[in-house]
Amino acid sequence: MTIAIVGGGMGGLTLARVLHVNGIEAVVYERDSSRTARDQGSMLDIHSGQRALREAGLLEEFFAIARGEGQDMRLLEPDGTLLHQEDTPDDAPLLRPEVDRADLRDLLLDSLPEDTVRWGHVFKSAGDGRLHFADGSSAPYDLLVGADGAQSRVRPLLTDVRPAPIGKNVVEIGIPDIDRTHPDLAAMVGRGTYWVVGNGISLAAQRNGDGRVRIGVSFTNTAEDWFATSGIPFDDPAAARARLIELLPGWDPRITALIAACDDRVVPRSMTTLPAGLTWPSRPDVTLLGDAAHLMPAVGEGANMAMLDGASLGLALAAHPDDFATAVEEYEREMFERAGAAARRSEDMHELMMSPDAARKLQAFFQPS
Known part of the structure; x- marks a missing residue:
């Protein structure tokens, strides 16, 4: 049966890789014309996402490109007052290392068979077991996974909720x-x-x-x-x-x-963001992961949750290769609970950042008594 992943970001590529190491092939449809078509953005703080990389068999390769010194942090007030400073020892464990988003994406891309990612495919719609793209082409699917980010075009197949x-x-x-x-x-x-x-x-x-x-x-x-x-x-x-x-x-x-x-x-x-704890009735032929499923304030959880989504869904499909309905239900049940909790934590941090005395609250957060 054909598994089609729309979106070649961290979540979609992690899913494709976990499926691959478990002997299941999938196709990733990515709107970019190539891996270098656009800037991939800034650094990622990968912590819980390391579990997904372990399931993908890429943890050691990740440590080779991660920047332990990226864990350093300086917190200041606008007048230049230094409130908090963290300097990471060179031999410190890589608990929350930073990594260039482009480097991590390249690691995932290079771990997949060459024909896994189909570049230049702008998803338009889906129905009756076929994907339709902006150039007029189409492709079959038995399971469609929307990994296409905040403005997901797959999401409306499952819910009318939109980011606010x-x-x-x-x-x-x-x-x-x-x-x-x-x-x-x-x-x-x-x-x-x-x-x-x-x-x-x-x-x-x-x-x-x-x-x-x-x-x-x-x-x-x-x-x-x-x-x-x-x-x-x-x-x-x-x-x-x-x-x-x-x-x-x-x-x-x-x-x-x-x-x-x-x-x-x-x-x-x-x-x-999407509402924390967003759910939808499960379908055997469509599901979502990453920002398409649980867009949350950008405080360091999004990429980690997307990669965990990809690993979780990949393992569920590997456990039930002939029963997509059971695999999707199992994945969504785990994802809803885990990502909902992460979204609420992210909302709490966002609320802290919106407060008038955010700097001092952050100082207390990083230096608990």
Whole structure:
């Protein structure tokens, strides 16, 4: 029977890999034209997702590309006051290592037979056992797995629920090759994450393995149309950086210097989530994983949950290879409980970040008495 996975992100590829090591082949339909068609984003904090990599037979290969020093963290207030600092010893266990998203995706892709991923397939609809793509082509399926992210086109086959905004708008920027171009800023940021939290605004700077520092400036308690009213001219990167600095009055100039040093890549993102604990009536021919199933606030759980979803579904299908209905029900029962709990934890952290005294609450979180 044919298993079709729509979406070649962490969850979909983990599912394909776990199926492969258990002697079951699947096809992954990915909208990107190739693995290098677009930027894959920033670092991932992989903790519980290591269980999925173990089931995929890739844990040792993961440790070879993971960055233990990425566990370093500095927490500051906007005036430059250092609230908390973690420096990871070189021999520390890799409990929550950072890894470049592109590197982890390449690891999963390289572990699959060459013809597993079908690039350039933009999913349009499904029904009567066939997938339909934007170019007019189609393909058969017995089980369709929607691993196609926040704006999933597979999700409507199971539920009418759609993602809703959470009052958080993020501007993504970055400094390439920071050690060479801005060694003073590189020393300030350190080896991992540099996190500045103010009243409703935060700045997170994170080192990538390629030498780039990715920066997200987050504005909380803001309306869905905030980008249109913020005065940030996204079509003029230099002016956009200047406006971002204007929106941070009173911030230490050493911190805003990070924004001034960024290149011309300026990306606005409005954050949305699905309701924590979302479920749907089980069907034997369709299911969801990752953000398609449980989009939650971005606080370090999403990729881990997606990979655990892929491993869980893969193991259920391996246990019931001729009974998709039982496998899907078994997977969804486990996933609903696990991901629902993770979504509620993520909502609690998001609420903390929205509070006026978020910096001090985070300090207490990282330094419990």
